[in-house]
Amino acid sequence: MSAVLDTLKTKLGQRGLVALALGLAIVFPLFFDQLATQMDVAIFVLAYVMMALGLNIVVGFAGLLDLGYVAFYAIGAYTVGWLASDHFTGVGGESGIHVLVSDFVGNASGIHINFFVVIFAAVLIAAALGALIGLPTLRLRGDYIAIVTLAFGEIIGRIALNGDEITFGEYQLTNGQQAISPVDQPYIPFANFEFDSAFNLRPYYWTGLLLLCFTLFVNFRLRDSRLGRAWIALREDEVAAASMGVPLVRTKLLAYAAGASLGGIAGSFLGSYNNAINSNQFLFSFSIFVLAMVILGGMGSIWGVTAGAFALAVIDRYLIPEVFDDLPSKVGLDFQLTQLSFGIFGFLLVLIMVLRPEGLFPERRRKMELTEGVGTDESVFEARG
Amino acid sequence: MTPLLEVSGVSKVFGGLVAVDDVSFEIPRKSIVSLIGPNGAGKTTFFNTLTGLYKPSSGTIVFDGVDITAMRPDRVLASGMARTFQNIRLFSTMSARENVMVGQHARMSGGLFGSVLRTPKVRAEERLVHEKAGEMLELVGLSPSQFDQTAINLAYGDQRRVEIARALASDPLLLLLDEPTAGMNPEESARLTRFMTRLRDERGLTILLIEHDMKVVMNVSERITVLDHGEKIAEGDPATVRGDDRVIEAYLGKAAHD
Numbered sequence: 001m002s003a004v005l006d007t008l009k010t011k012l013g014q015r016g017l018v019a020l021a022l023g024l025a026i027v028f029p030l031f032f033d034q035l036a037t038q039m040d041v042a043i044f045v046l047a048y049v050m051m052a053l054g055l056n057i058v059v060g061f062a063g064l065l066d067l068g069y070v071a072f073y074a075i076g077a078y079t080v081g082w083l084a085s086d087h088f089t090g091v092g093g094e095s096g097i098h099v100l101v102s103d104f105v106g107n108a109s110g111i112h113i114n115f116f117v118v119i120f121a122a123v124l125i126a127a128a129l130g131a132l133i134g135l136p137t138l139r140l141r142g143d144y145i146a147i148v149t150l151a152f153g154e155i156i157g158r159i160a161l162n163g164d165e166i167t168f169g170e171y172q173l174t175n176g177q178q179a180i181s182p183v184d185q186p187y188i189p190f191a192n193f194e195f196d197s198a199f200n201l202r203p204y205y206w207t208g209l210l211l212l213c214f215t216l217f218v219n220f221r222l223r224d225s226r227l228g229r230a231w232i233a234l235r236e237d238e239v240a241a242a243s244m245g246v247p248l249v250r251t252k253l254l255a256y257a258a259g260a261s262l263g264g265i266a267g268s269f270l271g272s273y274n275n276a277i278n279s280n281q282f283l284f285s286f287s288i289f290v291l292a293m294v295i296l297g298g299m300g301s302i303w304g305v306t307a308g309a310f311a312l313a314v315i316d317r318y319l320i321p322e323v324f325d326d327l328p329s330k331v332g333l334d335f336q337l338t339q340l341s342f343g344i345f346g347f348l349l350v351l352i353m354v355l356r357p358e359g360l361f362p363e364r365r366r367k368m369e370l371t372e373g374v375g376t377d378e379s380v381f382e383a384r385g
Numbered sequence: 386m387t388p389l390l391e392v393s394g395v396s397k398v399f400g401g402l403v404a405v406d407d408v409s410f411e412i413p414r415k416s417i418v419s420l421i422g423p424n425g426a427g428k429t430t431f432f433n434t435l436t437g438l439y440k441p442s443s444g445t446i447v448f449d450g451v452d453i454t455a456m457r458p459d460r461v462l463a464s465g466m467a468r469t470f471q472n473i474r475l476f477s478t479m480s481a482r483e484n485v486m487v488g489q490h491a492r493m494s495g496g497l498f499g500s501v502l503r504t505p506k507v508r509a510e511e512r513l514v515h516e517k518a519g520e521m522l523e524l525v526g527l528s529p530s531q532f533d534q535t536a537i538n539l540a541y542g543d544q545r546r547v548e549i550a551r552a553l554a555s556d557p558l559l560l561l562l563d564e565p566t567a568g569m570n571p572e573e574s575a576r577l578t579r580f581m582t583r584l585r586d587e588r589g590l591t592i593l594l595i596e597h598d599m600k601v602v603m604n605v606s607e608r609i610t611v612l613d614h615g616e617k618i619a620e621g622d623p624a625t626v627r628g629d630d631r632v633i634e635a636y637l638g639k640a641a642h643d
Contacts, residue, residue, distance in 0.1 A: 218501050225500030226493050226511070233476050233487045240474035242458040243436055244467075245491030245555055254497055365478035368537070 025209055029202045037322060039201040045313040046208035047270040050215045052293040052309035053302070054262030057219065059291065060300035060363070061228060062255035063235030065146040068133065068153025069290050072126045072260045074160050074282040076267020079122040081180035081277035086110035088171055102187040102194040115186035115272055119211075122268035123261040130260025134253045153287050160279035174279060181276035197275065204273050211269055215262050219302045222258060231255055232365065285342065289316070292345060296352055298359025300366050307360055315348075316341065387450065389414045389559055389591050390435075390466075395444030396615075397427075397434050404430040406615035407444070412559065417585055417592045419602045421626075422612035423635055428595045429471055431612065432563055436468050437461040449558060463491040467557035469548040471564045471595070477537040481527060481547045484536055485518035488554035521550040525580070541568050553584075559591045560584070566598050574598055578605050603627070611635065 032038045051073060058066045081087055089109045091097060098106055100114035113121075133152040137145040159166070163174025174180065185195040186207060195203045222228050230251045233241040242248050271277050289312070297308020325337045337344075352359070358367045388411040397405040405427045412418050420428050433439045435446060437458040446454045453461055467488070475484050493514060499507040522532055525546040531539060536547060545565060552560055562581075566574040578601050584590040596602045602609060602623070609626040611619040613635040619626050626632055 221501045221503060222497075225503075225507075226490060226495040226514075227497060227500050229479070229483060229487050230490055232479060233490075236476045236478060237474050239438065239458075240470065240476065241487070243438065243462060243470075244488050244551060245459045245462040246487065247457070247459045258497060368478045368535070 022213075026206075029205050034200040034202060036201075038318070039205060041314070041318045041322070043201060043204050043208050043273055044270070044317045045310060046205070046212050047266050047273070048290070048293065048313035048316075049306055049309040050208075050212050050266035050269070051263055051290050052297070052305050053212075053215045053219050054259045054266060055290050055294050056259075056300065056302065056305045057222060057262065058255050058259035059294055060305065060366075061223060061235070062231040062252060064137070064252060064255060065142065065149070066256075066259070067146045067150035067284075067287050067291065068156070069149075069259075069263060070282050070284065070286040071133070071153045071156035072130065072263025073267040073270065073286065074156050075126045075129055075260075076122040076264040076269070077271025077274070077277045077281070078160070078174060078180070079125055079264070080115065080118050080183055080268045080271040081174075083111050083113045083118045083121060084115060084184040084272070085112075085180055085182065087175070087180045090170070100187070100189045101184065102189075102192070104194060105184050112184055114189065115184065115268075116188075118272075119265055119268050122264040126264025126267070127257040127261040130256040130258075130263075131253045133260075134256035138249050138252060150284070150287070153284060157279070157282045157284065160282050163279065174277070176279050179276040179278035181278075183272055183275050183277065185275075186272060197273065208269055208273075211265055215265065216302065216306070218258070218262065223302065227251070227254060236369075289345070292349055296349065296359060298362040298366065301359065301361050301363035304359050304361030304363065311360075312345065312348075315344070320344065386414055388412055389449055390593070391447040392435070393445050393447075395431075395434060395441045395446060397430055397439055398442045404615050405434060405441075405612075408612070408615075408617050409444075410610050410617065410620065412591055412593055413608075415585055415589050415591055416607045417581060417594065417605050419594045419596055419606040419609045420612065421596065421599075421602055421609060422618075425614075426612040426635075427615040428612055429563060430615075432468065432561055432595065435461075436466060436561065459491060462555055462557075465556070465558035466561065467552035467555045467559075468561035469545070469552055469563055469565060471567065473541075473544050473548055475536040475544055475547055475551070478535060480533045480535055481522055481539060481543075481550075482515070482518045482532045484547055485521050485551045485554045486514050488521075488551035489514045489517065491555055518550075518554060521554045522547065524553065525550045526576075542573050545569070557590070559593060561593050561595075563595045564597060565594070566596065566601055571600075574601055577601070581605055 028042065029039060051069065054072070055066060055069045058064050086108050088111050091111055094109065096109040097111045099112070099117060101112045105112045133149060137148045140148060160174050161176055164172045164176035164178060166173040185197060186203070187194045197204060230241065230246045233244065233246055234248060234251055238248060274281070293309035293312045294305050296312060297306065298304030320341055321338050327337055328335050358370050390412040392411070393409045395405060395408050396403065408431065420431065422428055430439065434441045437453070437456050437460065440455040444454070445452060448464060448466060451464060453464055476487060479487070493510055495507040495510055519529070519532060527543060527546060531543065536544060539547065549562070549565065566577055569577065581592055582605060585592060594602070594606065606623060608621065609623055610617060611626060611632050618631045618635060619629040
């Protein structure tokens with residue numbers, strides 16, 4: 001009986017903690033100026049946590065190491081660039097194409113679709129590409145999957161960079177480093193409210209928070225589902241999973257697609273907020289950065305990954321550039337701390353791997369796999385397409 | 386009635402090694418059939434070929450009227466053939482119950498969107514699968530207090546039982562057991578023997594058994610097939626096989642003065 005009470009307590013306690021954190025997150029902007037640096041930082045933090053949670057599905061749940069996750073950031077962002085800017089001037093004739101947009105862009109030429117509609121497009125495109133990148137990796141295992149995904153991330157990055165030379169008719173695919181800019185600000189049609197990041201960052205923040213809650217929700221629901229069990233099963237023992245009726249191809253592709261679509265959401269959000277879709281935002285180092293968040297927090301652990309992403313994002317966007325940037329010069333050294341960002345991340349990762357290899361808040365299973373040597377990588381069967 | 390499983394001329398070659406050599410045999414419905422043979426005779430390879438882990442080099446496998454030759458393992462399971470493994474392959478970080486729930490994967494329909502939205506249908510399905518997992522574990526003799534224990538923390542014999550429950554959870558017509566009594570004491574083996582007979586009599590299951598314990602084999606099987614060096618060397622009821630010269634030779638070796 002007391003055991004039941006205890007679990008109830010902890011469950012209630014957990015819920016209370018989550019509610020408290022959510023409450024604080026909601027009122028957070030009220031403590032800062034509408035355009036405060038902290039607001040800008042917070043918006044990036046939200047987007048990064050979303051991306052880490054998306055990658056968590058692929059790496060944490062299904063155990064497929066993905067080194068090209070930046071591709072989905074790019075795809076989400078470019079979807080916004082293509083569908084909510086005047087990049088395709090002239091499409092739809094003089095008047096352009098408009099779907100649920102404000103009067104402000106209502107007369108602009110090009111394609112202008114409401115951000116909240118574009119998100120769905122980003123999800124679909126990212127999911128399709130996620131499944132596509134899954135295809136060549138299906139016959140592979142472990143490190144080989146990582147290399148294919150790495151290449152995929154690079155391909156998307158290169159296409160973004162050289163997209164100004166990929167033209168169809170008068171249009172360039174991406175504008176490369178010239179960036180697609182400006183991008184329409186999100187607009188809530190029925191309330192007739194348009195975001196304006198030049199004056200007030202709060203609407204962006206709350207939108208990000210909402211999207212993050214959705215991402216968390218998807219993570220939890222998928223983890224505790226038929227699919228979630230199948231992912232764990234195939235992560236632990238592909239042979240047994242297949243023999244127990246888990247279709248490997250389908251299950252892996254669903255993991256890639258689900259992870260990619262969450263990356264697409266985060267990408268479109270960040271693309272819209274950045275107000276410019278520039279190819280140099282989509283570098284390999286960003287894939288590693290997101291992966292580091294997942295590993296730091298504890299692969300597969302939803303709250304762990306959230307915490308890991310939060311910590312790295314705050315360090316990257318705030319502590320290093322805003323708070324401690326002039327630290328070296330204060331002690332008489334001639335450089336800025338931002339120049340050392342990756343060194344600092346590397347150091348933190350090494351530190352975590354030495355002190356707590358299972359991550360900050362490890363998932364129970366992953367911890368067992370590490371400490372008890374559970375999980376096989378034995379391949380007795382002929383991999384099938 | 387047509388046999389449940391008809392294997393004709395199946396071979397499996399690895400490079401130069403012929404692991405299974407032109408084996409044909411049948412399993413009648415609702416029977417218990419054993420596959421025996423010395424170590425390295427190709428029994429497990431034969432199992433892997435049946436269940437789709439290996440593609441046969443030649444030959445056909447017809448199961449319940451359907452040609453399942455070289456079908457994917459998950460499809461083979463869905464068609465009604467479930468197995469256990471010689472060296473236990475439970476999902477070790479999952480609880481006993483979760484393992485058995487995975488066994489029902491092929492019988493479930495919840496997909497990506499259903500899982501995220503947790504529709505009433507998905508919810509009901511999850512509840513049923515959860516309950517059925519409990520029933521299966523009870524059937525194989527686990528106590529309810531063990532259901533939520535992590536698989537790796539269970540005793541060896543119990544892990545074997547969970548593997549059988551996981552296979553049974555997919556409602557198979559044919560159950561393939563790969564050395565289920567390995568590592569069990571005589572008392573446990575006897576219990577498992579009775580359990581197999583019960584499965585056949587009460588649930589109408591057909592069982593194909595790889596087994597080294599001759600006491601179990603002779604007690605439980607209606608028919609025995611003997612493999613040696615990948616070839617079928619004998620087949621028949623226990624008494625016939627026991628007296629077969631080639632079988633004795635395969636197990637004991639040829640007499641030197643012969």
